[in-house]
Amino acid sequence: MSVSPAVVIGAGLVGASVGCALSKAGHRVHLEDRNASHAQVAAGIGAGTTAPADPDEVVLVVVAVPPAALAGVIIDALTRFGQATVTDVGSVKAGVLNALWDSGGDVTRYVGSHPMAGSQFSGPLTARADLFTDRTWVITPHRKSSASATSTVGDLVAVCGAHAVIMDVDVHDSAVARVSHLPHLMSVLMAGHLNEVPTDQLQLAGQGLRDVTRIAGSDPGLWEQILGANSAAVLPELRAVQRQLDTLIAAIESDGTTGARSHLERGVAGTRRIPGKHGAAPVQYRQLVVEIPDAPGSLSRLFADVAEAGVNVEDLSIQHDPDRQIGYLALAVAPDQAEVLITRMATAGWAIGDADPSGDRPS
Incomplete structure (x- = not known):
């Protein structure tokens, strides 16, 4: 080439x-x-x-x-x-x-x-x-x-x-405003809000909070330049979210938690539109969590057992327990392969289960 x-x-x-x-x-x-x-x-x-x-x-x-x-x-x-x-x-x-x-x-x-x-x-x-x-x-x-x-x-x-x-150049700038720049700002706002949360309450944080705020740790100087260069495309997206936030606030004020249901369902629908690997149609993977001892060789042994199960892992993440010497490895697998993996891992002595929707610990 x-x-x-x-x-x-x-x-x-x-x-x-x-x-x-x-x-x-x-x-x-x-x-x-x-x-x-x-x-x-x-x-x-x-x-x-x-x-x-x-x-x-x-x-x-x-x-x-x-x-x-x-x-x-x-x-x-x-x-x-x-x-x-x-x-x-x-x-x-x-x-x-x-x-x-x-x-x-x-x-x-x-x-x-x-x-x-x-x-x-x-x-x-x-x-x-x-x-x-x-x-x-x-x-x-x-x-x-x-x-x-x-x-x-x-x-x-x-x-x-x-x-x-x-x-096209202009289409690209509008697209990245929606799928990259706006998500970054949402992460930044959530992470910035944590400065108002008492330290003892932050001890309750799970993987969900870490997922939402991960990209907020990026270089502020770089992102200041990105936002300045693409402000014309970013501002309409921010205003659209602002309108959604206003309706969510109004719904909760008037109807309590039931008023938020349409927003919650809209969020689920949005996640299902995100393309899968290689741009393929979205796939709803089953999230399984394995408890891992914090000891040398634990990860290599776990991965060897996963490989023996013959199951393809689509994604993974690790959460550490702040109070115990263990971690939780979240594995995303195709739904039709989940039971095979559960059976194989349980037989090998691993504690495995479905992920808690609020974090990566087993439910």
């Missing part, structure tokens, strides 16, 4: 993970970062080399810098690497493209893209080659993008093991 040699500018989580994926596939990657130590760390984990690239040889440039710096770095990359396709992995596209139009540069070699993968962590030490495996990666060509540049970005997505989706 025509992606080598490549230059990755920005050696944080996503940039370094791109480098790791390309390097693992045998492609030559050159790393750049304004913080030289980040590039060196990324090179140390196999993301590429910090040696300068020959500008005339570079086939692809991947720009993975914070949103506020994207346009300037892309314009510079189009100038420095005069034969290369340039893409970026930013989460907002319209503002960047507008800046490129105004620059007067050769925008035919620019094709935006956005891998729908990441975490609340940052920095090259958190990077890994499989970050994008089986994830959606949006490609956003514009009206002047050349066919060859779009094809090269498609090759990048394929090498990284992701699934390419072609999308």
Whole structure:
């Protein structure tokens, strides 16, 4: 595939993970970062080399810098690497493209893209080659993008093991406002509310609270830039939630808990619309929980027993008991395989049961 040699500018989580994926596939990657130590760390984990690239040889440039710096770095990359396709992995596209139009540069070699993968962590030490495996990666060509540049970005997505989706720039920005930026803000609001909760009451927190607030731990500086760049798309979504919150408050005030039922059912319906693995139709997995002793070798023994059962685990998470030296491993499995797993694990001596709807402990 025509992606080598490549230059990755920005050696944080996503940039370094791109480098790791390309390097693992045998492609030559050159790393750049304004913080030289980040590039060196990324090179140390196999993301590429910090040696300068020959500008005339570079086939692809991947720009993975914070949103506020994207346009300037892309314009510079189009100038420095005069034969290369340039893409970026930013989460907002319209503002960047507008800046490129105004620059007067050769925008035919620019094709935006956005891998729908990441975490609340940052920095090259958190990077890994499989970050994008089986994830959606949006490609956003514009009206002047050349066919060859779009094809090269498609090759990048394929090498990284992701699934390419072609999308208009403005449609992309509206979509991520709904499925990424708004959920982040909901998590932030919930996590921020915890500052008002007494410490002794927080001891009652289960996995549900951790799930809701997990992404709120992301870098505030980065998210300030994302929200500023996509405010036009985010604000209508926030106002829609505000209206729903107002009706929920009114319902509970007038009818007590029964007034909330329509909202609860609406929430269940919404969860059932979330696509399953590889973009397949949603599947309602059965959530099982296994109690694990906090001792060396417990997880490996448990996974070995799961493997012997021949059951495919679709997802998993671990919750630790704050008062006892045990943990709870939640396993999501297809409903028709759940009883097989329960029987096998119980025979092997594990305490297993269905998850408590309020958390990951067995009900």
